Amino acid sequence: MKFNDILGTIGNTPVVRINKLAPAHVKLYVKVESFNPLGSVKDRLALGVIEAAEKSGALKPGQTVVEATSGNTGIGLAMVCAAKGYPLVLTMAESFSVERRKLMRFLGAKVVLTPAAERANGMVRKAEELALQNGWFQTRQFENDANPDMHSRTTALEIIKDFSDEPLNYWVTGFGTGGTLTGVGRVLRKQSPDTKIIVAEPEGAPMLTSGERQERRADHAATGSHPAWKPHPYQGWSPDFIPWVTNHAITEKLIDEVITTTGPEGMKCSMDLAQKEGIFVGISAGGTFAAALKVAQRAAEGSTILVMLPDTGERYLSTPLFADVPADMSPEEEAISLSTPGQHLPPKAAA
Ligand SMILES: Cc1ncc(COP(=O)(O)O)c(C=O)c1O
Numbered sequence: 178m179k180f181n182d183i184l185g186t187i188g189n190t191p192v193v194r195i196n197k198l199a200p201a202h203v204k205l206y207v208k209v210e211s212f213n214p215l216g217s218v219k220d221r222l223a224l225g226v227i228e229a230a231e232k233s234g235a236l237k238p239g240q241t242v243v244e245a246t247s248g249n250t251g252i253g254l255a256m257v258c259a260a261k262g263y264p265l266v267l268t269m270a271e272s273f274s275v276e277r278r279k280l281m282r283f284l285g286a287k288v289v290l291t292p293a294a295e296r297a298n299g300m301v302r303k304a305e306e307l308a309l310q311n312g313w314f315q316t317r318q319f320e321n322d323a324n325p326d327m328h329s330r331t332t333a334l335e336i337i338k339d340f341s342d343e344p345l346n347y348w349v350t351g352f353g354t355g356g357t358l359t360g361v362g363r364v365l366r367k368q369s370p371d372t373k374i375i376v377a378e379p380e381g382a383p384m385l386t387s388g389e390r391q392e393r394r395a396d397h398a399a400t401g402s403h404p405a406w407k408p409h410p411y412q413g414w415s416p417d418f419i420p421w422v423t424n425h426a427i428t429e430k431l432i433d434e435v436i437t438t439t440g441p442e443g444m445k446c447s448m449d450l451a452q453k454e455g456i457f458v459g460i461s462a463g464g465t466f467a468a469a470l471k472v473a474q475r476a477a478e479g480s481t482i483l484v485m486l487p488d489t490g491e492r493y494l495s496t497p498l499f500a501d502v503p504a505d506m507s508p509e510e511e512a513i514s515l516s517t518p519g520q521h522l523p524p525k526a527a528a
Pocket of ligand 1: 218249354356357413414487
């Protein structure tokens with residue numbers, strides 16, 4: 178398969194059947210967004226917002242791009258800007274994992290850290306200040322229509338095509354900006370109206386569940402975090418406000434149900450996906466999958482469910498997801514290392 182540049186490899190991610198973790202009465206599938214070149218669904222957004230700005234003339238050749246990001250968007254944008262030749266500055270709360278910052282810098286971006294206490298609101302404010310001061314182009318992932326539009330043109334059509342041979346009863350997603358939710362939701366409502374759209378959010382930050390609206394856009398700044406938001410372990414999931422792009426999904430009635438999941442539930446699912454299905458994804462993917470298992474338990478016999486898995490587990494090595502994974506040998510591994518041939522090893526390896 179030949180491509181003119183790396184950007185041509187974005188999208189067309191696989192839908193994979195879950196065999197061991199799914200209850201027997203349903204067909205459970207996952208859409209594995211870690212197959213994007215930089216390992217997350219945000220590669221789509223990055224290409225979508227840059228191409229739209231090039232087309233409209235809002236982004237000039239060689240102009241610096243600036244964005245607030247908890248990681249995956251920054252990494253995707255760093256790839257797109259590297260391939261297209263735009264300088265990139267990313268603002269990011271210092272609470273996000275160190276490997277994310279390093280990845281962005283490795284890809285040639287500058288990373289400006291903002292205080293952890295100021296949360297997502299703080300990094301968005303910093304990006305706005307820098308854009309204003311320097312005349313930089315701001316991609317505004319949380320409110321840019323090019324974000325959901327890209328998902329309507331790519332993610333949604335891939336799903337429609339992959340389920341052309343069987344009905345899709347449930348589609349389950351989380352939200353970061355809400356680009357996936359709004360973009361795919363719009364197309365499903367029109368082209369697959371019987372598909373129920375389920376949104377997963379952290380139990381500790383139930384903003385949609387609370388029903389309390391506090392949407393945010395740059396010229397409409399909210400002060401402080403949404404009242405229902407509390408810190409949660411799901412990086413990249415549910416920022417501390419309801420983004421403007423997510424707000425479209427609420428006003429356009431694209432959401433049929435919201436399900437909350439706890440951090441431990443999400444981490445267990447992430448590990449189960451790795452160890453029982455060989456599917457290696459991040460914490461929020463585990464959280465979304467945990468919500469889908471709740472849907473599956475009560476779904477009718479023969480129901481088909483598709484779950485979005487937004488990113489790779491490799492982005493979480495320094496987070497609680499890996500906290501219990503030891504670096505040193507366990508007693509069992511020590512025993513294996515000390516075993517003499519035929520003593521502890523399985524017969525085939527010992528022979
Ligand atoms: C790590 C991560 N990336 C991306 C997304 C989806 O992003 P968006 O809502 O911006 O399309 C999510 C949402 O669940 C997420 O958890």
